[in-house]
Amino acid sequence: MATRSNSAAEPVYGEASIRVLKGLEPVKQRPGMYTRTDNPLHIIQEVIDNAADEALAGHGKRIAVTLHTDGSISVDDDGRGIPFGLHPEEQVPVIEIVYTRLHAGGKFDKGTGGAYSFSGGLHGVGVSVTNALATRLQVSVWREGKAAALTFSGGDVIEPLQIRPATGGERKHGTSVRVWPDGKYFESVELPKGELMHLLRSKAVLMPGVIVTLTNEKANEVQTWTYKGGLRDYLQQSLPAEPMIPLFEGEHYAGKGDEETFAEGEGAAWCVAFTEEGTLLRESYVNLIPTVAGGTHEAGLKDGLFGAIKGFIDLHSLLPKGVKLMPEDVFSRASFVLSTKVLDPQFQGQTKERLNSRDALRLVSAFVKPALELWLSQHVDHGKKLAELVIKQAQTRQRASQKVEKRKGSGVAVLPGKLTDCESRDLLHNELFLVEGDSAGGSAKMGRNKETQAILPLRGKVLNAWEVERDLLFKNNEIHDISVAIGVDPHGPNDQPDLSGLRYGKVCILSDADVDGSHIQVLLLTLFFRHFPKLIETGHVYVAKPPLFRVDAAARGKKPAAKMYALDEGELDAALDKLRKEGARDNSWSISRFKGLGEMSAEQLWDTTLNPDTRRLLQIDYGDLDFAATVESMSKLMGKGEAQARRDLMELHGDSVEIDV
Numbered sequence: 001m002a003t004r005s006n007s008a009a010e011p012v013y014g015e016a017s018i019r020v021l022k023g024l025e026p027v028k029q030r031p032g033m034y035t036r037t038d039n040p041l042h043i044i045q046e047v048i049d050n051a052a053d054e055a056l057a058g059h060g061k062r063i064a065v066t067l068h069t070d071g072s073i074s075v076d077d078d079g080r081g082i083p084f085g086l087h088p089e090e091q092v093p094v095i096e097i098v099y100t101r102l103h104a105g106g107k108f109d110k111g112t113g114g115a116y117s118f119s120g121g122l123h124g125v126g127v128s129v130t131n132a133l134a135t136r137l138q139v140s141v142w143r144e145g146k147a148a149a150l151t152f153s154g155g156d157v158i159e160p161l162q163i164r165p166a167t168g169g170e171r172k173h174g175t176s177v178r179v180w181p182d183g184k185y186f187e188s189v190e191l192p193k194g195e196l197m198h199l200l201r202s203k204a205v206l207m208p209g210v211i212v213t214l215t216n217e218k219a220n221e222v223q224t225w226t227y228k229g230g231l232r233d234y235l236q237q238s239l240p241a242e243p244m245i246p247l248f249e250g251e252h253y254a255g256k257g258d259e260e261t262f263a264e265g266e267g268a269a270w271c272v273a274f275t276e277e278g279t280l281l282r283e284s285y286v287n288l289i290p291t292v293a294g295g296t297h298e299a300g301l302k303d304g305l306f307g308a309i310k311g312f313i314d315l316h317s318l319l320p321k322g323v324k325l326m327p328e329d330v331f332s333r334a335s336f337v338l339s340t341k342v343l344d345p346q347f348q349g350q351t352k353e354r355l356n357s358r359d360a361l362r363l364v365s366a367f368v369k370p371a372l373e374l375w376l377s378q379h380v381d382h383g384k385k386l387a388e389l390v391i392k393q394a395q396t397r398q399r400a401s402q403k404v405e406k407r408k409g410s411g412v413a414v415l416p417g418k419l420t421d422c423e424s425r426d427l428l429h430n431e432l433f434l435v436e437g438d439s440a441g442g443s444a445k446m447g448r449n450k451e452t453q454a455i456l457p458l459r460g461k462v463l464n465a466w467e468v469e470r471d472l473l474f475k476n477n478e479i480h481d482i483s484v485a486i487g488v489d490p491h492g493p494n495d496q497p498d499l500s501g502l503r504y505g506k507v508c509i510l511s512d513a514d515v516d517g518s519h520i521q522v523l524l525l526t527l528f529f530r531h532f533p534k535l536i537e538t539g540h541v542y543v544a545k546p547p548l549f550r551v552d553a554a555a556r557g558k559k560p561a562a563k564m565y566a567l568d569e570g571e572l573d574a575a576l577d578k579l580r581k582e583g584a585r586d587n588s589w590s591i592s593r594f595k596g597l598g599e600m601s602a603e604q605l606w607d608t609t610l611n612p613d614t615r616r617l618l619q620i621d622y623g624d625l626d627f628a629a630t631v632e633s634m635s636k637l638m639g640k641g642e643a644q645a646r647r648d649l650m651e652l653h654g655d656s657v658e659i660d661v
Contacts (some may be wrong), residue, residue, distance in 0.1 A: 024129075026102070028131065028132055028133070028185075031619050032055050034343060037186055037187065039186055039189070040133070040179075041199075042067075043130040043133055044181075047177045048065065048203070049288065051175070052288045053287075053288070054077055055077070055203075055207050055210045060077050060174070061078060063076070063077050063212045063213070064077075064212075065196075067177075068217050070582070073178070073179050073191065075176070077176075078171065079140050080173055081143030081173050081174055082143075083143070085160060093161050096150060096157060098128070099127055099139065100156075107584075117398055127177075132154065133182050134155075136150045136179075137153065137177070137180070138176075138250070140175070141176075142166055145166055145172075146164065147163070147164055147165070147170060148394055150162070154182070158209065168601070177481055195612060196214070197214065201216055202290060205225075206231075208228050208230050209226070211226045224466075231249060231269060231270070231339065234271075234337060235247065236338050239335060241275040241277060243275055244275060244276050245385055250270060250368070250371040251270070254494055261559065262363055263582070265343070266363055268297065268364045269338075269339045271299075272334055272335070273334070274333055274386055276333065276337075282336055282565065283336075284339075284340070286340050286341075286345050287345060287544050291355050292353050293348070293354035293625075293657060295348070296356060296358060296359075296361040297355060297360040297364050298338065299614070300363060301336065301364050301365070302331045303361060304364060304368030304615065305327075305369075306327040306330045306331070308369045308373045309383075309386065309387065311373060313391070323394050325390065328393075328545065329391075329397065330390050333389060340364060342360055342361060343578075346571070358607075358614050361614060415484060416484055416485055418441075419444045420441075420448075422449075422452050422454045423452075424452050426452070430503065431454065432507050433453065433456070433510055434456055434507065434510060435457045435458065435510045435511050436457055436596075439598030440457070440512075440598045440605075441455055441456075441457025442457075444457075448610055449610070452505065454480070456481060456482065458482075458520075461520055462523045462527060463479060464638055464640070465523075466634065466635070467638075486507060487502050489505040490531040490532060491532065491533070491534060492531075493533045495534075505540065506539055506542050508542040509521055509543045509544065510597065510609065513545070513546050513567070513568070528541050536620055536621065539621060541620040542618060543620060544616070545615075546605075546609045547567050547594065548567060548569075548572075549566040549569075549591055549592065550564070550565055550566075550594065551564040551566065551589050551591055553579055554589070556582070559582060564578075567616065597609075
């Protein structure tokens with residue numbers, strides 16, 4: 001009998017197979033986790049943001065960006081300059097640590113006396129990513145009567161730190177950074193000029209009196225931005241249509257002891273315009289960082305505007321019988337510029353395009369609502385004109401939903417008995433949550449918005465539908481109920497299914513934040529990818545992300561007792577760090593780990609997972625995937641007869657496991 005030899009060509013999975021990525025290697029291995037890879041704008045923005053943070057802290061009045069003829073980009077500021085002495089613990093020049101270590105920087109210390117009370121940087125990742133993805137990066141610093149210079153390549157020091165006395169003609173303080181982006185990490189090394197100009201102009205708008213310049217050496221052009229009128233001038237100049245009432249603007253920041261639940265200096269500045277037609281202009285910023293995907297601060301503005309305008313309409317009895325207002329009726333014709341200052345902002349992803357800080361909703365709403373209530377009481381005629389617009393929007397929305405109800409009410413399918421449906425038939429706002437388990441389904445039913453949110457509890461794990469014939473799908477009760485509730489029949493990728501029966505604009509998978517919950521997510525996504533692909537293609541499928549931890553903090557001084565939620569251990573660490581900065585003692589809080597959604601009360605489930613303003617909801621789409629290659633990969637992962645293929649896959653990629661140290 002032949003025996004199988006363990007040849008050298010076979011992959012071996014053992015202790016040596018586990019790789020530990022050190023320094024900036026994680027960035028080079030997975031640049032897409034840290035920055036945009038379509039072009040280098042974001043890694044340049046990291047440098048610009050650092051210069052802006054100096055101006056925001058009151059230490060600079062000038063930011064100059066230059067596009068050089070050799071393809072490099074330089075950013076100069078007149079701030080304090082990065083310290084270049086030895087770090088007291090690491091015994092390495094601080095400037096070198098900033099550019100070569102992930103999670104190192106001057107923006108973690110948010111407490112009293114910290115270098116940056118309010119800044120966009122919070123990960124300590126920014127410019128180290130810039131350095132890792134550059135063929136060359138030069139830093140020059142002037143401070144304390146000295147000049148320092150340091151040069152890197154691919155994240156490594158190639159010209160060690162040189163320190164000398166500053167000459168009489170040199171600047172007294174500031175930083176200059178010149179970057180040569182490495183083309184192998186980006187689809188194009190060309191910066192999008194329009195986006196760069198918009199970014200620089202927005203910095204000038206948000207920091208009145210700061211001079212921002214852009215020099216293009218190739219075109220021999222210099223552009224300068226400086227605004228003294230702030231948000232109002234910017235919005236007026238940028239609006240495509242004339243506003244129907246005067247602009248509503250204001251700002252409010254928490255003072256020392258003023259607002260018990262907010263840190264001193266937290267707050268917002270805003271300017272809002274209402275137009276009856278035309279495209280809208282909406283821009284929001286957190287500590288000068290543009291949040292192009294919005295977030296909880298925009299939700300706070302929406303909540304504040306709605307609360308004040310609804311109160312005005314109720315006070316003057318303007319609402320016609322049968323009309324029900326929703327926040328979108330107020331927000332749908334609002335253009336705005338919003339600049340928020342948050343002590344310890346939590347962003348979604350390193351690119352910081354969306355703010356996730358739950359407190360930001362309450363912060364902005366608490367300041368905007370009373371300001372607008374006062375403004376409306378002082379301008380009643382303008383308030384009534386605005387009320388007419390809002391009521392008109394509500395009536396248009398309700399008429400549209402009634403049409404949908406008539407068209408879909410003639411169907412013969414009987415809705416599943418387990419389905420707790422919503423009252424509205426407005427496809428734009430309706431949401432269906434596919435919930436793991438009856439206990440979680442019960443909490444979801446009690447905590448949901450009955451107007452727009454429907455709940456369908458699922459029993460156990462859904463059938464793996466990858467190899468199930470379409471005609472046999474309805475043998476499974478769960479899949480049958482899902483299809484009937486959604487209002488769409490199973491179909492293939494090349495079919496043209498009838499989506500006119502679709503009953504919900506969002507179909508959301510809601511499962512526990514554990515391994516079993518992830519398995520249920522995979523099974524449901526497999527079902528949609530295989531048998532309902534047009535729902536994914538048209539953007540109707542979502543995954544809800546419930547938190548894993550809850551932190552209960554006792555009252556401390558003027559701060560009331562607080563309840564905080566964390567999606568994972570990283571967010572838990574950030575939440576505890578924030579409590580420490582607010583003066584809480586270690587172990588003065590209690591941490592609960594949710595074993596499942598069923599452990600959450602209805603109120604907790606609403607706050608963390610169902611409330612559109614504070615939840616984490618990820619849209620599922622195809623992106624740039626190769627459909628045929630994806631089908632092949634899915635077959636390996638989900639096929640019943642593909643156990644060997646899955647084993648081979650794990651053996652092949654076992655040494656790609658990354659461990660953070």
